[in-house]
Every structure is written in C-alpha cells, then in structure tokens.
Amino acid sequence: MITRILLAIVALTVVASSASAMPRFAARTGADCRLCHVNPSGGGMRSRYGSSVFQRLALPLTIGDEAGDDELPSFSPQITEWLSLGADLRAAYLYSAPDVLDDPTSSFFLMQADLYTAAKLSSHVSVVLDIGVYSGFEAWVLVQAASKPSPYDLYLKVGRFMPTFGLRDPNHDLFTRQGIGLGSSDRDTGLELTFVAGPATLSVALVNGTFGDDALDGHGSDHRSFEKALVSRAAVGFGAGALHIQTGGSFYLSDNGTDANPLFRPALDAAIDVAEGVDELRAGAFLLAGLGPISYVGEAVYVRNRFTSGGDAVGGYASAQELAVQVIQGVEVMATFELSDPDLTLAGDATTRAGLAAEVFLGPFFEVRVMGRRAFGPAAATDFLLFAHAAF
Amino acid sequence: MTKHGIIIALLVLAGPARADKPGAIHGRVVYDGTAPARSPLKVDVNIDVCAKHGPVLGEDLLVGKDRGLANVVLFLAGITERAPVARDAKLDQRGCVFLPHVQSVTAGSTLVIGNDDPVVHNVHARVDGETVFNLGMPLRGVHIKRRMKAPGVTVLSCDSGHKWMLAYVVVVPHGYHSTSSAEGEFTITDIQPGTYTLRAWHERLGIMDVPVTVRAGLDTEVTLSFGSKSARDVPLTFATAAEPRVTVTATMAPAIATEGDQEVALTARRAQRDVDHAAGRMSYLRHCASCHGDAGDGHGEAARWQSSRPRDFTRGEIELRSTRSGEPAREEDLVRTISLGVPGTDMPAWAGELAPSERRLLARYVMSLSDRYYQAPPSAPVVIPQETTRDAASVARGKEIWNKLKCNQCHGDDGGSPGASHRLVDDWGEDVDAADLRRSVYKSGPLPADLYRTLVTGLSGTPMPAFSDLISPSETWDLVHFIQTLAREPGLFDWLFSNEKE
Numbered sequence: 001m002i003t004r005i006l007l008a009i010v011a012l013t014v015v016a017s018s019a020s021a022m023p024r025f026a027a028r029t030g031a032d033c034r035l036c037h038v039n040p041s042g043g044g045m046r047s048r049y050g051s052s053v054f055q056r057l058a059l060p061l062t063i064g065d066e067a068g069d070d071e072l073p074s075f076s077p078q079i080t081e082w083l084s085l086g087a088d089l090r091a092a093y094l095y096s097a098p099d100v101l102d103d104p105t106s107s108f109f110l111m112q113a114d115l116y117t118a119a120k121l122s123s124h125v126s127v128v129l130d131i132g133v134y135s136g137f138e139a140w141v142l143v144q145a146a147s148k149p150s151p152y153d154l155y156l157k158v159g160r161f162m163p164t165f166g167l168r169d170p171n172h173d174l175f176t177r178q179g180i181g182l183g184s185s186d187r188d189t190g191l192e193l194t195f196v197a198g199p200a201t202l203s204v205a206l207v208n209g210t211f212g213d214d215a216l217d218g219h220g221s222d223h224r225s226f227e228k229a230l231v232s233r234a235a236v237g238f239g240a241g242a243l244h245i246q247t248g249g250s251f252y253l254s255d256n257g258t259d260a261n262p263l264f265r266p267a268l269d270a271a272i273d274v275a276e277g278v279d280e281l282r283a284g285a286f287l288l289a290g291l292g293p294i295s296y297v298g299e300a301v302y303v304r305n306r307f308t309s310g311g312d313a314v315g316g317y318a319s320a321q322e323l324a325v326q327v328i329q330g331v332e333v334m335a336t337f338e339l340s341d342p343d344l345t346l347a348g349d350a351t352t353r354a355g356l357a358a359e360v361f362l363g364p365f366f367e368v369r370v371m372g373r374r375a376f377g378p379a380a381a382t383d384f385l386l387f388a389h390a391a392f
Numbered sequence: 393m394t395k396h397g398i399i400i401a402l403l404v405l406a407g408p409a410r411a412d413k414p415g416a417i418h419g420r421v422v423y424d425g426t427a428p429a430r431s432p433l434k435v436d437v438n439i440d441v442c443a444k445h446g447p448v449l450g451e452d453l454l455v456g457k458d459r460g461l462a463n464v465v466l467f468l469a470g471i472t473e474r475a476p477v478a479r480d481a482k483l484d485q486r487g488c489v490f491l492p493h494v495q496s497v498t499a500g501s502t503l504v505i506g507n508d509d510p511v512v513h514n515v516h517a518r519v520d521g522e523t524v525f526n527l528g529m530p531l532r533g534v535h536i537k538r539r540m541k542a543p544g545v546t547v548l549s550c551d552s553g554h555k556w557m558l559a560y561v562v563v564v565p566h567g568y569h570s571t572s573s574a575e576g577e578f579t580i581t582d583i584q585p586g587t588y589t590l591r592a593w594h595e596r597l598g599i600m601d602v603p604v605t606v607r608a609g610l611d612t613e614v615t616l617s618f619g620s621k622s623a624r625d626v627p628l629t630f631a632t633a634a635e636p637r638v639t640v641t642a643t644m645a646p647a648i649a650t651e652g653d654q655e656v657a658l659t660a661r662r663a664q665r666d667v668d669h670a671a672g673r674m675s676y677l678r679h680c681a682s683c684h685g686d687a688g689d690g691h692g693e694a695a696r697w698q699s700s701r702p703r704d705f706t707r708g709e710i711e712l713r714s715t716r717s718g719e720p721a722r723e724e725d726l727v728r729t730i731s732l733g734v735p736g737t738d739m740p741a742w743a744g745e746l747a748p749s750e751r752r753l754l755a756r757y758v759m760s761l762s763d764r765y766y767q768a769p770p771s772a773p774v775v776i777p778q779e780t781t782r783d784a785a786s787v788a789r790g791k792e793i794w795n796k797l798k799c800n801q802c803h804g805d806d807g808g809s810p811g812a813s814h815r816l817v818d819d820w821g822e823d824v825d826a827a828d829l830r831r832s833v834y835k836s837g838p839l840p841a842d843l844y845r846t847l848v849t850g851l852s853g854t855p856m857p858a859f860s861d862l863i864s865p866s867e868t869w870d871l872v873h874f875i876q877t878l879a880r881e882p883g884l885f886d887w888l889f890s891n892e893k894e
Contacts, residue, residue: 029697030697031697032697034693035694035697047682047693047694048677048678048681048682049682049683049692049693049694052678052679052682053679053682053683053694053740056745057740057741057742057745058740062744074675074678074679074745074746074747074750076678076679078677078678080674081674081677148691149685149691149692149693149695149696151696364745
C-alpha cells in the first residue's frame with residue numbers, strides 16, 4: 001500500500017508542469033520564443049501577440065465561429081498600456097499502471113495554477129512576476145537594449161527564473177527536463193544575458209546552481225562561496241519556403257553543487273556522499289524542424305557528475321523526441337519517444353518511453369489533451385492522462 | 393539674392409504701359425556648374441523594346457545649349473486668386489521612357505496617359521509617397537485619363553519592372569506656372585501687376601525662390617542661375633514665408649479656392665480624428681499593435697515573423713478598398729478587412745472575436761493614423777454591377793481579356809505565379825509575389841464580387857493595378873469567371889509546402 005501511494009505521488013509529481021513554450025509551434029513558424037513569450041528564452045507569460053493573436057486566432061478550432069456579440073466586450077489580458085496579466089491553469093486526470101503493482105492508481109488533480117504579471121516600466125525595462133501554486137515563483141527584471149523591435153537586441157534578465165537550457169518543452173516530466181534537473185520547480189537565481197542577431201540567439205547565465213524550489217536558493221551555503229553554475233544556450237534558425245529549421249546547443253556547468261543530478265539519483269552508489277559537493281556538466285543539442293503542418297522536436301543531453309567525496313564520475317544520457325501533425329487548425333496529434341540512460345550502456349537502468357497524444361484547442365485560451373504512454377525498463381508503466389488547460 | 397548665387401537680370405521691355413493689363417515673365421534657367429554627361433540607365437527588362445534605339449540615358453540633370461537647364465518647373469508662390477482654366481496635359485510612354493520627363497499642370501487638369509510600347513506598362517503615381525493612382529497599361533495605343541487634383545509633385549513610375557522609368561508632374565494650385573524647355577527657357581503669362589516670389593523646382597537640385605516685379609502690360613525677363621549651391625533641398629510648397637500657407641486639399645479643383653465651408657469641414661474632420669484616435673487606442677494596442685506597431689508603422693515586435701509585412705497605416709495606404717485607384721479606403725473597407733482578415737496572409741479574421749462596435753472602433757483608429765482620411769470627405773465606393781451569366785462563353789471571353797491585359801506577365805500562364813520576368817516590389821520596397829490564382833485564396837475575399845472589386849480598384853501599396861479604365865463591367869465579370877477556372881484542388885504538395893494561410 002505504501003509503495004502504491006508513493007508511486008502515485010511520484011506519478012503526480014512528474015506530470016505536474018509549469019507554463020512553458022510550445023516548441024512545435026516555433027518549429028512550424030520558424031519564429032523564436034519572443035514571438036509568443038515575454039521571456040526572450042521562452043516559457044511562462046505570453047507576449048501580447050502570444051495571447052491576443054496566436055492563442056486567440058491561430059490555435060483554436062475555427063469551426064463554428066460566429067460574429068462577436070456587441071453586448072460582450074472582448075477579453076484582453078492587457079490591462080493598461082504598461083500592465084498585463086496572464087495565467088496558466090491545468091487540471092488533469094491520471095491513470096497509471098506500474099508493472100510492479102497489481103492495481104493501477106488514478107486521480108484527479110490540479111497540475112498547475114500560475115498567475116503572471118508583467119509591467120513595462122519603460123521602453124527598456126519590464127518586471128515579470130510568476131506566482132505558481134505548485135511550482136514556486138519566478139520574479140525578474142528584464143532590461144532590453146533596443147527600444148523598438150529590432151533583429152539585433154540584447155536582454156539582461158536579473159532575478160529568479162528558469163535558466164535557459166535546451167528546449168523549454170511544456171512537458172516538464174520529459175526525460176530531458178525533470179529527468180535531468182530542469183523540472184518545473186528547478187528555478188534558480190542569478191542573471192542572464194541574451195544576445196539576438198537575426199536568426200541567431202545566445203544566452204549566457206550565471207546562477208547559483210541549485211535543484212528544487214527554494215526561494216532563497218541557499219543550497220550549499222554551508223560549503224559554497226563563489227562557486228556558481230554557468231548556463232548557456234546558442235541557437236540558429238534558417239529555412240526555405242515552408243521548411244523551417246532551428247538547431248542549437250546548450251551547456252551547463254555547476255561547480256561544487258549540493259545534489260546529484262536526478263538522472264543518477266535512483267542508482268547512485270550509497271557510498272557517495274553527495275552533500276560534500278558535486279561538479280555537474282550537462283551538454284545538449286536540439287533540433288526543431290517544421291514543414292507545413294508537420295513538426296519534429298528533438299533534444300539529447302549528456303550529463304556527468306563528479307563527487308568531491310570521491311568515487312568515479314558518472315555519465316548518462318537523456319533524449320526526447322516528438323513528431324506532431326496539425327490535422328486542422330486546433331487539432332494536433334503527436335507521437336513521442338524518450339530515452340533515459342544513466343550509465344551510457346543502453347541496458348540495465350535505461351528506460352524508454354513512447355507515447356501518443358492528441359490535443360484539441362476547443363476555443364481561444366483553452367485546450368484539452370489526451371495522452372497514452374508506455375515506459376519500458378526499471379520504471380515500466382502504462383499511463384493515461386487527460387487534462388484541460390486554460391491559459392492566456 | 394547674391395548670397396544664394398543667383399544672377400537676376402530684370403529688363404523691362406519696351407512697349408506701351410497700361411496699368412490694367414496683365415504682364416508676363418519670360419525667362420531662362422541656366423545651370424550653375426559644369427554640365428554633366430548623361431549616364432546610361434540600367435535596362436534589364438524588355439530589352440528588345442526598351443533598348444531598341446540604344447541605351448536609355450538619365451534625364452535627372454539635362455543641360456542644353458548655353459548651359460540652359462531643362463525640366464525646371466517655375467510658378468508664382470503665394471498666389472491665392474482664382475486660376476486660369478485647367479487644361480489637358482499628356483504623358484506618353486515610348487521606348488520605355490515617360491515623355492515628357494517633367495511637366496507642370498494646373499490642379500484640376502486632366503492628364504492623358506498613353507502607352508506607345510508593345511509591352512506592359514504600369515503607371516504608379518504618388519504624391520509624398522501616397523498613391524494617387526496605380527493603373528495597368530498593357531495595351532498599346534490606349535489612353536487613360538486622370539484628373540490631377542492633389543497639388544504637389546506627383547512622381548510617376550512603372551511597376552512593370554521598368555525601374556528606370558520616372559516622370560514628374562508638378563500640380564500647381566493655379567495657372568501661373570511653366571516648365572523650362574531644353575534650352576532652359578520658360579514663360580508665364582497673364583499675371584496681374586505686382587511683386588511676386590517666383591519659385592523654381594528641379595527634381596535633383598531642389599528649390600529656389602526669386603522675387604519678381606511684374607508691371608502692367610509689360611514683359612519681365614528673368615534669368616535664374618540654378619545649381620546645387622543656390623537651391624534648397626526642402627519639400628515643395630506653394631506658399632511664401634510672408635503669407636500664411638495656402639491650404640490645399642485633394643478635392644480642391646480646378647483652382648485653389650479655399651472656401652470657408654471647406655475649411656470648416658476640414659476642421660470638423662480633424663477634430664473627429666482626435667476623437668477616433670483616443671477612443672480606439674487601447675483596443676488597437678491590445679489586438680493590433682504587436683504586428684502593426686504601437687505607432688501603426690508596421691513595425692510591431694511580431695512583424696518579423698509574419699509571412700507578409702504588416703501594413704504601415706501611417707501612409708494611409710489600405711490595400712483592400714472599394715474606392716477608385718488612388719482614393720483613400722472607406723471606413724467600411726477597414727471594418728471588412730478587420731472582420732474577415734486577409735486570406736493568404738497572417739492577418740486573421742477578427743469577426744468571431746471582436747464585437748462589431750469594437751471592429752468599427754479599430755477601423756476609425758487606423759484611419760486616424762493618417763491625415764489622408766481627414767483631408768476630404770470619404771470617397772464613394774465603386775459600383776459592382778450584378779454578376780453576368782457564368783458560362784463557357786463568358787470564360788472564353790475572360791481568357792481573351794486575360795491574354796490581352798497580359799495578366800500572365802505577373803501571375804504566370806496558368807495563374808500560379810511567379811510569372812513576372814522582373815522583381816515585384818511593394819510601396820515599401822519589399823519583394824512581393826503575385827497571387828497564385830490556382831489556390832483560389834484571394835486577399836479580397838472568396839466571393840466573385842470580391843475579385844471584381846480587386847480588378848477595378850487594384851490593391852494599394854502593391855504592384856496590382858486597377859483595370860477599370862481598360863475593360864468594361866461585363867468584360868470584368870468575364871475575367872472574373874476565367875480567373876475562377878484557374879483554381880485547382882490543393883494536393884499533398886500544397887498542404888506540405890504552402891506558406892500561405894487559408
């Protein structure tokens with residue numbers, strides 16, 4: 001019974017997502033994150049185009065559109081010329097049947113409830129606050145060099161945020177997200193510079209290098225002084241006609257951190273005292289490709305941990321891929337495949353997971369998603385997920 | 393005068409002086425510098441016709457015998473009295489060159505435009521960057537008439553790839569004007585005695601003013617020495633510094649006649665503009681500004697990712713109109729575009745999202761971004777007659793018209809552009825493609841009447857001209873029927889590779 005409850009809790013935890021970007025839309029349009037998100041690195045609060053145009057008119061089903069009613073004012077999250085609100089709410093039903101259990105578990109739960117506020121203080125400075133019921137909070141100041149839209153720009157982000165690494169997929173339980181320490185609550189505090197030059201972007205961040213949700217990010221304060229984590233991502237986009245491609249690489253180096261990467265935690269040698277310090281390296285590559293209604297999103301990440309307390313360094317690999325087709329506007333079908341291999345052997349501890357999903361944007365700001373997924377390996381299980389998502 | 397390097401000789405010619413008789417100004421413009429050689433222009437389209445008689449030479453600085461400077465427009469500035477009757481003027485296209493290169497006409501005059509070449513020309517006229525008319529002229533020997541109403545420098549170019557073709561028609565709000573000949577000579581007659589400012593304009597050198605005293609019944613001779621040092625590079629106006637600027641409007645024809653009623657109406661319209669601007673600002677920022685920009689200049693933060701450039705509203709050029717070529721769009725046109733979107737582009741249809749009152753609010757706000765909509769009362773929409781019978785005969789006639797108008801030169805033989813042998817650019821200098829008519833996704837809308845409207849009005853800001861002067865209403869319907877036959881069912885290839893939005 002205890003095992004079952006624990007597994008249920010784990011299952012609920014891993015599917016809990018925070019507001020994130022939809023890389024497949026970027027793949028199809030060739031646009032970068034800034035088109036739809038306030039954060040130049042993507043995810044979280046939508047830009048005014050993202051909420052007022054894309055979510056409202058480019059995403060939902062157009063069947064049954066009727067002329068607006070004169071009696072109803074149109075909804076807009078832009079309160080004034082300088083103040084905007086946003087929100088993400090996801091409610092889900094999860095059915096999970098781990099192979100190690102005789103009986104499956106099932107539950108309704110609230111995956112996410114985030115409230116966003118963005119204030120544009122001037123043509124160069126904005127403040128963004130994201131208060132999440134489950135995934136903690138983000139709060140940062142964004143300073144933008146260009147006062148007008150420009151293909152060349154420089155952003156400075158200071159505060160508490162999700163460091164820019166790889167693709168910020170909305171599924172935080174992906175092996176390449178939560179599976180390697182980039183889950184919904186793995187925010188960090190520091191500063192980040194983002195350079196934009198036409199189709200190329202480069203982000204470089206200096207952050208504390210922590211896992212988990214801790215407002216003070218005080219992990220390691222007992223033994224760390226100036227040790228920090230350096231995070232970087234470079235991306236470039238190109239294309240011809242309806243074909244759009246974006247590719248890039250990411251890098252994360254944390255000096256003398258306080259915990260092992262989640263990729264290794266289940267199988268870590270008990271003799272290793274991670275509290276003495278962990279040097280972590282993550283290096284990843286990603287590819288987004290879009291051709292008309294078809295999109296491919298793939299990411300692979302190598303992770304290595306060295307432990308101050310001694311022992312051999314451990315290296316592992318995680319990848320996630322999604323092939324999606326927009327059947328008609330508002331209806332998407334997706335196939336996913338993930339691999340998590342904590343010892344680079346493709347055997348033993350390696351886990352693979354394959355899924356099928358359908359997503360329907362029933363109206364502006366609202367979607368429902370059904371997903372079936374099967375994992376093979378040590379955590380073999382069959383999951384079925386249904387969730388409703390409202391966001392603006 | 394001398395500090396401007398102007399040499400003026402005033403010579404009162406002999407003759408009996410009569411106080412009540414008008415005088416005249418005879419003069420000559422000489423170039424103050426070394427006459428440059430005329431450089432050949434790059435002719436890369438229709439070479440067999442356009443370069444048939446040798447290279448096409450530049451006309452932007454023509455210096456003739458004894459340094460006589462040609463193509464200088466001269467007129468009296470600050471004149472507010474009623475002008476002589478407007479006359480017709482001619483503009484020909486021969487050897488892919490506009491003839492004459494520069495001329496002045498009285499506001500209200502009719503410009504008769506001809507095409508003597510066996511190639512497609514497309515006369516696009518603009519004043520201060522705003523389209524006055526945009527007319528396809530694919531037929532040799534056919535003439536089109538246009539009334540020149542808006543005072544100012546009308547710049548005419550050809551959108552059919554003949555980038556070197558350029559002409560200037562300076563529309564003067566009165567009749568006291570002239571254009572210097574190849575020898576630099578000019579004459580302005582029937583001038584009431586008095587002291588005037590004689591203003592000279594040259595396309596390249598700029599503007600210079602000369603005081604001139606005209607005596608009753610006498611001819612005054614003036615020589616202007618015009619050079620880059622003596623001229624000012626400023627916009628052309630028709631007023632003098634000493635007098636209040638003469639307000640001229642697009643409807644003011646044939647003479648200047650700033651009637652009190654018009655002034656009152658203009659003031660009322662501009663007051664309405666302020667109201668519209670304030671009322672629609674927030675809605676515009678919420679729904680439109682991310683693409684069209686906070687200032688309405690088409691430079692919103694999302695613009696760079698759009699498949700087509702968001703429209704710059706500050707120039708008042710609304711692509712989809714129900715008005716004649718060159719006339720501003722109507723409020724209803726904007727409401728329609730906002731409601732239905734622009735098929736084939738990223739401009740979405742807002743009808744399902746915004747209430748009718750808000751769409752109208754937005755339309756008025758967009759109009760408030762350009763003074764053009766408040767200079768004159770709204771133009772009347774073109775009349776779309778009832779559709780004729782769509783049958784095989786009509787389609788066959790439409791095909792003949794398609795060939796006659798050489799539509800394939802932009803849209804391709806089967807309607808699936810690109811068919812143009814040259815770059816197509818919009819008014820902002822950006823490359824555009826002619827519509828792929830096989831997809832049957834028309835910017836103007838899905839109905840036959842929408843196609844009809846596009847054919848008779850053209851699409852502002854794009855190379856698509858108006859053909860209303862060349863084909864009758866029944867022929868236009870025939871052409872619509874033929875264009876509809878070009879549509880074909882989209883295949884897998886279209887589904888995968890089309891960049892256009894339905």
